[in-house]
Amino acid sequence: MRYLPLTADDRQQMLGVIGAKSIDDLFVDVPEAARIDHAFDLPPHQGELEVERALSAMAAKNVSAGTVPFFVGAGAYKHHVPATVDHLIQRSEFLTSYTPYQPEISQGTLQYLFEFQTQVALLTGMEVANASMYDGSTACSEAVQMAHRVTRRTKAVLSGNLHPHYRAVIETNSRFAGDAVVALEANVTGTEDLAAQIDGETSCVVVQYPDFFGNIQDLSAIAAAAHEQGALLIVAIPEIVSMGALRAPGEMGADIVVAEGQSIGNPLNFGGPYVGLFATRQKYVRQMPGRLAGETVDVDGRRGYVLTLSTREQHIRREKATSNICTNSGLCCLAFTIHLSLLGEQGFTRLAALNHESACKLAGDLEQVAGVDVLTQAFFNEFTIRTPKPAVEVIDALAEKGVLGGVPASRLMPGNEAVRDLIIVAATEVNTDADRAAYKAALAEVLS
């Protein structure tokens, strides 16, 4: 048992010190009926080699993104992560440290959280950001709860083009919290009339940017409409790389911006762990969920960082906390912070430009396939196409040919006949000309 340092001798000696005859003496408080003495229906311990073989065999059954022409997005994106990132986050001092409640021996974590918060604020164009949430979807739901606290109202209005999973998370949380949700129908061209839904009861309007189908819209008008009714504008960004090319929501009047940070520094991981970004205006900071690192000084007057405003948090405020979140996405923030530090202004904006260009090229290619329409006019690195066959069939047929061609909208909006033939297609800097050509050719075959 390679992880267990105690030897049989050690155990005997220790029992002696304790004054116990056997280990069973230490479990006397467990009701006798609940003490398990038999083996579980599970295999015994195994060496590294055996575990590695078994897990590698499972992993090998999956088609990994890096091995095929890959265009799947809809909330998680395949990007290249520099080797430095994964190396650094594996350093013992980051990987195996605890939450920085003891700031004297956690300045490393605290400082990168402070840097992370600054980066998030800059990207979103907001004043402050927290030290992360679980992911974009939970961050979005927390934003709705926060808007309710700020406005003392309980109705959220959701764009029909908010990621269906984000919507589902908000609806689930709201239902149990007893809050109201009004959600519009999906609208592939992004022409819904959201402003009409806002009234004096509305605490917030939630829009996605770029939206679920890839559309980019100016948010100023909806911000104004929300503010007019005393509601907040919440903007959800599933692809944070877009901020290297697009106007920041903060410039357009957003009150809370949440985002999925996976694209920077974090692998796809079949959906998790990811990192939720959460930014808002300074004036709402005490209603924010999540941890915050703040600057201060030590007794010698030297600049340092601590967790601060923790009177918002569950370990202090218990049932009155702004959120129940405790463990967040520390190491994923670190990956984000390192990757973004490597990119810098120049790298990040160029990365965004390359993503956009990759998508523009792909759209141009797919438009040429007979029967395919590109429905999204303005987009960043993701757009929607309509195919003459049900999207699920097309995507499955493409997968058979070794091309992962996107996400059928119907997978996320089951039962919505209007989206049956729509595929959401993402392209990033990792896609080559050969990838695009392979997609185009495979799609033409599938549709022929």
Next chain:
Amino acid sequence: MRYLPLTADDRQQMLGVIGAKSIDDLFVDVPEAARIDHAFDLPPHQGELEVERALSAMAAKNVSAGTVPFFVGAGAYKHHVPATVDHLIQRSEFLTSYTPYQPEISQGTLQYLFEFQTQVALLTGMEVANASMYDGSTACSEAVQMAHRVTRRTKAVLSGNLHPHYRAVIETNSRFAGDAVVALEANVTGTEDLAAQIDGETSCVVVQYPDFFGNIQDLSAIAAAAHEQGALLIVAIPEIVSMGALRAPGEMGADIVVAEGQSIGNPLNFGGPYVGLFATRQKYVRQMPGRLAGETVDVDGRRGYVLTLSTREQHIRREKATSNICTNSGLCCLAFTIHLSLLGEQGFTRLAALNHESACKLAGDLEQVAGVDVLTQAFFNEFTIRTPKPAVEVIDALAEKGVLGGVPASRLMPGNEAVRDLIIVAATEVNTDADRAAYKAALAEVLS
């Protein structure tokens, strides 16, 4: 240029401080004719993604040991290395530190070298060991040179069953140093009469243990014969795992023991980097090549470690040094030390037992294949078989079938007709029953 921190602005400012107009001013001492102004016939800089793609494509063309039934040895062995080892050696403080010439800020390196030296001495049954050589073959050659210094003689006698590459390295070095080498013919059953070659001119006898064909022999007699003539016994161990099962050369009278340490902690790496182990008796320590870490105290009296006896080394003694070695295999020693620390007495001896068992089972299987003879009677994890066809053909045919079945002896002893049909086969703890069955079946097919 991601690795270069200077910006164009920086460069201008710095030139100003220096008082140079352009960078060319700093290269004035280069003869004009030798200044290159044109581009080289090489591609321009590339991003990580592009480099990774190109190198991954090359790597993918090779059949890696972990993906097939694998029985190749003859001086390098496929073992499982715990994940902890590779993690630890990548820590910045180990990976990117310099040779520990400044002991105050190198105690980490110095202490593990001291631990490494102790481990090597224990495994080989010798009194002292150095802080590594390049690999087993160069260590063996250095041992011969050291024996010449100790005995003030210049003739080495080599067993015919010394690894042919080790022999070649010794012969090459000896030829240029003007020393004599007597080498016997290879003898697959290990029954050469080496003692007969030793005379009053002989500085050392070099034997391999287990020998090139896998034979295990008691070295006491040859040690006695060497000592009787005032010569030293040098023992070379290409598979250090064998020391978990076999009597140590130190117990049988060896004067210098060298070994290839790759098997513990280090991947196959297509032949390098590896780590040469070098151990000897205390009395010969000042004639040893290579670095040595030694225990001492600091000005506060605390135990610490330094590089010591460096008056043997080239940076102090220049042409009178015991070796020209400078850079050694630091990080590979570290991998060795960590892996062996994880194994400990119990793990290391069990690993050896599993290796032996794997080889015994394989020998039993292959013996059943029609026409195949197992020639080695006593062996550790490697033995020699005779096939009814030339070994090269058999091995190539096996490779076609996806089995890497060993090394044709003729690859290392070209032109020696006696070994034409011999295959040296290694089995380790990584081989499964399925691997062995696959080998047996493929061999039967190839020979049918």
Next chain:
Amino acid sequence: YEEALIFERGRDGACGVDLPEPEGVTPRLNGMARKGAIGLPGLSEPEVMRHFVRLSQKNYSIDAGFYPLGSCTMKHNPRLNEKMARLPGFADVHPLQPQSTVPGALELMSELGRWLMELTGMPAVAMSPKAGAHGELCGLMAIRAALEARGEADTRTRVLVPESAHGTNPATAAACGFSVDAIPATEDGRVDLAAFEAKLGEDVAGIMLTNPNTCGLFERDIRKIADAVHDAGGYFYCDGANFNAIVGRVKPGDLGVDAMHINLHKTFSTPHGGGGPGAGPVVLSDALAPFAPLPYVVKEGDKLRLIEDEAASDADPFGRMVAFHGQMGMFVRALSYMMSHGSDGLRQVAEDAVLNANYVLASLKDVMSASFEGPCMHEALFDDRFLKGTGVETLDFAKAMIDEGYHPMTVYFPLVVHGAMLIEPTETESKSTLDVFIGCMRELTRAAKAGETERFTNAPELTPRRRLDETAAARKPILRWTPPAPAQAAE
């Protein structure tokens, strides 16, 4: 040395990546292109590397030292698990790829679920919660959904939570729309059964109980509590944060539990990572299983299928908690850890964790004040009675430990004793580490009693920073770097 912020180090023109020049196709951004600069600093790769390596060197970590941090289970994090989680077949797989391209990923989820169900003796598991607190929310939502199905959601709105509970318990209950009612503890550190029973009633949705509890004690009356809450029409939520103490020896399912989250980053060793990510799968009883949230994996013949929407579900899922399928990266690590230990090893985990804690308790109770008689489970609780009159507070004592090379134990929690000090050694510490630690604690205790107060009140002194002004930080929060004013910048 000091390490400036990246924003103070960067400059225009430096960049830590090389990306090809865009070719310049006509953009399709429809006038929404960003205009001004973002304000990100430019640094080369070597600078970024050194910055973060140096930051890391200001951190304490389990790999470098002992964390006797009660309730947090800071155990060894095997690197095999890191390696496995990075296999491209797990790490480089998209959650929305066709299911036909990810059978191994579904197998992994299913297999981990099987281990969790077998170890807890529970018939169902919800995999998607992203951390312990999120798992609590999942459990309470399932309870609320079950109450809804019974038509009692509007009447059963009160959740009983012991005083000693983690803060997440009441916070979660509140987030799920429940009111919280605190149950007092008895003298012996356990739920006051009489007080508890008195609080039961038709408005009680259930109880949230940590077991072993946060005093490190097993709730002896757990079956009675479970039966009572069930008899009263409520459900039993068990906070599984302390599962490490009983894994392989006790099945929570045998104790009448209806829902329990499992912190994969505690019991199953996925790294804490300076605060996350964790993962909080929730096991569920038959009563709650039908309400498990989307998505979940089902077996259809010899194939696995991920059920992602209600229409495809045979059950009655209460909704969805996250965008995708949960913390796959953590699942791989946890399963790797479980398979490495096996059935026998996991039992040994609990035994050694409990043995280590009792060893610490037995070795310190003559000089420090143990809050309760032993045996304890996986953690030993002390309070500050032994510091009375020394001028040393629990916090000072904790900070003095830092100078001795330790992370402090958990302090001021649980709230049920004064100046609490909660020590959890875990099973991955050796006897020799504990012996040195015990020696150190005895020496500090001696020093405190001997009046060497400054050793405590000035501590820590050997750290990158000494005590930080948290009050100032909170009074006027500085939560991000801001560029120096232009005047200064122009200097």
Next chain:
Amino acid sequence: YEEALIFERGRDGACGVDLPEPEGVTPRLNGMARKGAIGLPGLSEPEVMRHFVRLSQKNYSIDAGFYPLGSCTMKHNPRLNEKMARLPGFADVHPLQPQSTVPGALELMSELGRWLMELTGMPAVAMSPKAGAHGELCGLMAIRAALEARGEADTRTRVLVPESAHGTNPATAAACGFSVDAIPATEDGRVDLAAFEAKLGEDVAGIMLTNPNTCGLFERDIRKIADAVHDAGGYFYCDGANFNAIVGRVKPGDLGVDAMHINLHKTFSTPHGGGGPGAGPVVLSDALAPFAPLPYVVKEGDKLRLIEDEAASDADPFGRMVAFHGQMGMFVRALSYMMSHGSDGLRQVAEDAVLNANYVLASLKDVMSASFEGPCMHEALFDDRFLKGTGVETLDFAKAMIDEGYHPMTVYFPLVVHGAMLIEPTETESKSTLDVFIGCMRELTRAAKAGETERFTNAPELTPRRRLDETAAARKPILRWTPPAPAQAAE
């Protein structure tokens, strides 16, 4: 904290790996089975992890700070290279697999060779030498083999080596059976051309020259030297340790070089690893190419083939230097580095390395004593004249740098100036790092001159150990741990 030796920590029964029980087949060891215990300590994985993490924390490293270490080229080590070297197709490939199963490995060797030949302007390369000194040996053996072919091996036995040379140069020449004759330096730090020419003769096998030399200066007369040694019937071995200064700007082949090793761990950034492994491929001129050692890769049509024995060789290899094919793991890293920089980037490497060194020289020469006027190449040489009368020696000055957070520069080398201090910043240090460093050096210089002698003679004070007694270590060497005597052990 102190970290005991593993031998002092281990105990029977603990083990950091889990291996299956052997099944117990009949052994075939023929009575040679080991009898007694080896004496290895037993430790669990967490203990081993912590031990080595803690040891690592006692080391300085390039990732954490600046190494102005002249002649050693301590530059940034990109992690991309580490990742590439660990691809199973490179790391998990055996040197004696059938060649048909390793075409990508041969391609990598061939491609690296192509880069090295193009960058040096040389027609051939020997890949197998395992480090710089081993490369030197390879070069000298090739020279000796060429002399043998000319029938002059017995007469041409003298090798000329400048005083300023690395110690490996004379040691290598001696190992190759040559006698060594030192060439003095001129006032301006370069080879004394007249003295050199006077030493030429029929017994001269060649010259070993470092260029840029170890004073950081380019040998202006290099062509004259090359021509003279060629005219005298000898060969020109160039020590390539300082190739970093000229890569992409100067081809050694244009300077008349016959052989030059390339330290992949210097110019091409493979990590120093606390002392190795390195790699020392040697480029060769047409005159020496036929004698290149086995093995080597040749192109046959569009296939690559590894020539491993003389019979298969069309040339006249002088023999074999190592068991297999060289430092493949280092080759991958170096090629990854080269491809990342490209032709343009490598030229920039040399320019920035030289610029950084000259910047340091220009910024310090008013307070420290520069041994030679600038411009220098990639390193700046100072001597101890500025410390005269201060009571501070070069060594003390170096040790004081440690307390300021730096690795000392190279000291007492080269031997041609008194109390040498050789500073090589490399191209991967930023201007701001250099500015802080320059400030620190100026401050130390001020302190030394101001008589703050103890700051130097007591240094370092902020390190895990202070100055160690090297004399005692050498007088009675303790080179390994030995178990305590039985009497003590029985206590």
